[in-house]
Amino acid sequence: xxxxxxxxxxxxxxxxxxxxxxxxxxxxxxxxxxxxxxxxxxxxxxxxxxxxxxxxxxxxxxxxxxxxxxxxxxxxxxxxxxxxxxxxxxxxxxxxxxxxxxxxxxxxxxxxxxxxxxxxxxxxxxxxxxxxxxxxxxxxxxxxxxxxxxxxxxxxxxxxxxxxxxxxxxxxxxxxxxxxxxxxxxxxxxxxxxxxxxxxxxxxxxxxxxxxxxxxxxxxxxxxxxxxxxxxxx
Amino acid sequence: xxxxxxxxxxxxxxxxxxxxxxxxxxxxxxxxxxxxxxxxxxxxxxxxxxxxxxxxxxxxxxxxxxxxxxxxxxxxxxxxxxxxxxxxxxxxxxxxxxxxxxxxxxxxxxxxxxxxxxxxxxxxxxxxxxxxxxxxxxxxxxxxxxxxxxxxxxxxxxxxxxxxxxxxxxxxxxxxxxxxxxxxxxxxxxxxxxxxxxxxxxxxxxxxxxxxxxxxxxxxxxxxxxxxxxxxxxxxxxxxxxxxxxxxxxxxxxxxxxxxxxxxxxxxxxxxxxxxxxxxxxxxxxxxxxxxxxxxxxxxxxxxxxxxxxxxxxxxxxxxxxxxxxxxxxxxxxxxxxxxxxxxxxxxxxxxxxxxxxxxxxxxxxxxxxxxxxxxxxxxxxxxxxxxxxxxxxxxxxxxxxxxxxxxxxxxxxx
Numbered sequence: 001x002x003x004x005x006x007x008x009x010x011x012x013x014x015x016x017x018x019x020x021x022x023x024x025x026x027x028x029x030x031x032x033x034x035x036x037x038x039x040x041x042x043x044x045x046x047x048x049x050x051x052x053x054x055x056x057x058x059x060x061x062x063x064x065x066x067x068x069x070x071x072x073x074x075x076x077x078x079x080x081x082x083x084x085x086x087x088x089x090x091x092x093x094x095x096x097x098x099x100x101x102x103x104x105x106x107x108x109x110x111x112x113x114x115x116x117x118x119x120x121x122x123x124x125x126x127x128x129x130x131x132x133x134x135x136x137x138x139x140x141x142x143x144x145x146x147x148x149x150x151x152x153x154x155x156x157x158x159x160x161x162x163x164x165x166x167x168x169x170x171x172x173x174x175x176x177x178x179x180x181x182x183x184x185x186x187x188x189x190x191x192x193x194x195x196x197x198x199x200x201x202x203x204x205x206x207x208x209x210x211x212x213x214x215x216x217x218x219x220x221x222x223x224x225x226x227x228x229x230x231x232x233x234x
Numbered sequence: 235x236x237x238x239x240x241x242x243x244x245x246x247x248x249x250x251x252x253x254x255x256x257x258x259x260x261x262x263x264x265x266x267x268x269x270x271x272x273x274x275x276x277x278x279x280x281x282x283x284x285x286x287x288x289x290x291x292x293x294x295x296x297x298x299x300x301x302x303x304x305x306x307x308x309x310x311x312x313x314x315x316x317x318x319x320x321x322x323x324x325x326x327x328x329x330x331x332x333x334x335x336x337x338x339x340x341x342x343x344x345x346x347x348x349x350x351x352x353x354x355x356x357x358x359x360x361x362x363x364x365x366x367x368x369x370x371x372x373x374x375x376x377x378x379x380x381x382x383x384x385x386x387x388x389x390x391x392x393x394x395x396x397x398x399x400x401x402x403x404x405x406x407x408x409x410x411x412x413x414x415x416x417x418x419x420x421x422x423x424x425x426x427x428x429x430x431x432x433x434x435x436x437x438x439x440x441x442x443x444x445x446x447x448x449x450x451x452x453x454x455x456x457x458x459x460x461x462x463x464x465x466x467x468x469x470x471x472x473x474x475x476x477x478x479x480x481x482x483x484x485x486x487x488x489x490x491x492x493x494x495x496x497x498x499x500x501x502x503x504x505x506x507x508x509x510x511x512x513x514x515x516x517x518x519x520x521x522x523x524x525x526x527x528x529x530x531x532x533x534x535x536x537x538x539x540x541x542x543x544x545x546x547x548x549x550x551x552x553x554x555x556x557x558x559x560x561x562x563x564x565x566x567x568x569x570x571x572x573x574x575x576x577x578x579x580x581x582x583x584x585x586x587x588x589x590x591x592x593x594x595x596x597x598x599x600x601x602x603x604x605x606x607x608x609x610x611x612x613x614x615x616x617x618x619x620x621x622x623x624x625x626x627x628x629x630x631x632x633x634x635x636x637x638x639x640x641x642x643x644x645x646x647x648x649x
Contacts, residue, residue: 062557062644083561090559101554101648118560162558 004092006038006169006202007072009059014068014078015225016054028054030225031068036202038169041193043216044206051225052206053174059204060093060172061085090118094163094201096192098175100155102147108158109134109143115165133161137191153184157191164195171196171203177212189215254533254540255580261533262584262624265526267591269616272522274609276515283508285354288320289479290472290489291502298323300499303446303467304376307348310472313495315488318473320348323446323466325453329391330408330415331399339395341409341442343449343467345372352471360428365390367424367445376447381463385448389421392429392441409442411453419452439601530624533580534631541573541635545642552639553647566636570629577628581621 016029029051036042036059044052057063058070061077064085070078077088089095102111109130116126134143137157147155156176163171173192177185189212196203207213221229292310294300303321310319323343328336346365353361364370368386377383389409391401401407403423410418421444429439444452446467454463472492478484485503493501545552552565595607 057645083563086556086559086561088559089557090561093559095557097648101550101557103551103554105551114555114560115558118555118558118564166559 004167004169006200007092008038008074009036009170009202010034010069010071010074011058011065012069012071014058014065014070016051016058016063017066020066027225029058029065032225032227034220034227034230036204039200039202040218041196041203041216042205042218042220043213044204044220044222045208045210045213046222046228050222052222054225055222056172056174056204056206060095060170061089062095090115091166092169094166094168094171096156096159096163096171096173096176098178100147100152100159100179102150102155102158102162104147107144107146108139108150108154111147111158112161112165114162119166130161130165133165134158136195137161151184152180153187156180156184156188160188160191160195164199164201167199169199169201171201173203173205175206175208177207177209185209185212250540250543251576254537254576255583257533257536258530258577258580258624258628259533259583259587261526261529261531262581262620263588263591264529265523265620266585266588266612266617267595268522268526269519270588270592270610270612271595271606272518273515273613273616274611275606276511276518277611278609280508280511280515282354282356283504283511285356286352286471286504287354287358287473288318288352288471289474289485289504290492291504292319292470292472292492292496292499293468293502294499298325298464298466298468300467300470301464303465303470304345304372304379305465306467306470306496307345309495310470310492313488313491315475315478315484316472316492317475318348318351320345320352320471320473321446321467322349322469322471323449323453324468325411325449327442327453328410328413328418329395329440329442330410330418331401332405332407333399334415335399336410336413336415337395337399337440339391339440339442341444341449341452343446344443345446346370351473361443362390362425362427365425365443367443369445372445372447375445375451376465379465381447381451385445387419387421387448388424388444390425390427390443391423392439393426394429395440395442396423396426398440409444409452530627534577534624534627537573537576537580537628538631538634540576541569541632542638544572545569545635545638549642549647552642553644556642556644557648562640565639569635569639570632573628573632573635574625577625577631578621581624584624585617585621 011032011034014029014032015027018026018028032055044055046052054063058065058078065078069076103114106114112130112133113126116129131140131143134140137160139154139157142150142154150158176192177188180188192203193215205212205216213219218232220227300306300321307319307321310316325341326338327341329339330336346367347370350363350365367388367390369375375381375383375385389407395401401423403425405423406420407423408415408418409421427443429441450463450466474485474488478488485505489501489503555565556562589612592607592610595603596610599607
């Protein structure tokens, strides 16, 4: 599968306010200006509630900015319709969540097939590709296992296989090692780095862990919804 | 969230799914039973009407309201296009067998030569031909109203009666207008006849056929107030010449002529009776379906609740699918599909259950219900339409769940 080309992501004065106009309004992100060139490995750090996940959700079109503009390759995409953003996510974005979020009623291979099925790929083709991906993450033997039969590390590896199933150009990982022991965390991180490199995809990785963040080539630090530090170097 | 994952989800919500299927199945079984049995009975009665050998019926108000059955028969035969006119007197009597056991029996007094042509093909096959009652025209004993002529005391008994009381052709029984044996007259059994299945009419299981004049005299026995035996009958069945019978206008003309000749009696056309029966059957079918729709509404409401509850329980799964990029319509489609699968399952189970219930009734129910169930017709088209309608309605029932799924906030679901 060729996959999508990684888009150049630009945020121009992007803010995100929840419950806007009410007394409980929360400004999760404040006038963020940011450019994420294609193929970059970016870590996002910061204290809890500083807006890391909000930034990730905006970049991955799970959420829409309250103000400002979000562009992919120069094209505004932040305020597109739900249907269009779903399509863009399906074709271009791969999400990896802290809590894995595999569907409990599907086996590992069926979970990996899910994005390809949504894309309308023929069954035989997607089954073969899912098997390849599970082999790539070292879980060929666990293809028929349900999520509750897998360890945390295995679940996250299945989730990574699912995230790259449609060949996305943009990988977004929200604390992917947050619920794993250190050995599993290393395995998962190595895997993430490897699949990113193999696909020349952009990887935006939210983490609290400095060791995990140190693997990135660019480091963003957020505080109170603002980017307070943006530095390069592994 | 296509077929396979949908069915997997159904298995995971096993009890809710089973209850929804059961609710729909019971709602579908009801119309299957009602319409198949009701339709079967109506079809049977219609077929009986359409297969009879007569086309018009002359009747009068009150029991045995036709007072001059023999002369009226003769007058009718004088009318154009009337080829047979069969007066019939129906009276319950008691029959005593050789052991002295009395049984109530529906007796029919007939004029053999006129009665035979009024039988349809099915009924005709049940009777001996000609009827062995001794006097084909029933004119010997009647003798122009004197009832002084000689007669043969011959009677035909239904085969069910004969089997029950071990009565054979050639044996003797006593027919009595009352439960008293002393008022009875000894008759010789000269033949047996089968009884057609009938729901609309009184059961003919225990029945006797004898000469009209014999039954008239028998049932007037001991009635001192009658100086002369009344020549009574209930109806006169009229056979119209084939050419006129097949032409509605000609048949109507014959009916008018009969009515003109007997202005105080009522003339009924069997074709109009059939038409009325068809209308009544349609109304009944509509009523059955309306009645069933209440159960179906409950079943579909339950299905709707099950689907909504599943959406609430699977908010996270829906959120995950949406986050991956599965379009909302695909998620909604899977819910509709799940509802359709449950409804189809319930529909098929309901059809099977209805069939089993009808077959059970046809085997084990009490006589009238059993006979009705035996006539049931399972129209494949109706059953297919019923299941299709249930599946179609399940889509409406799944709308609330679809709406709930559509409104799932992805970010909230993933929190």
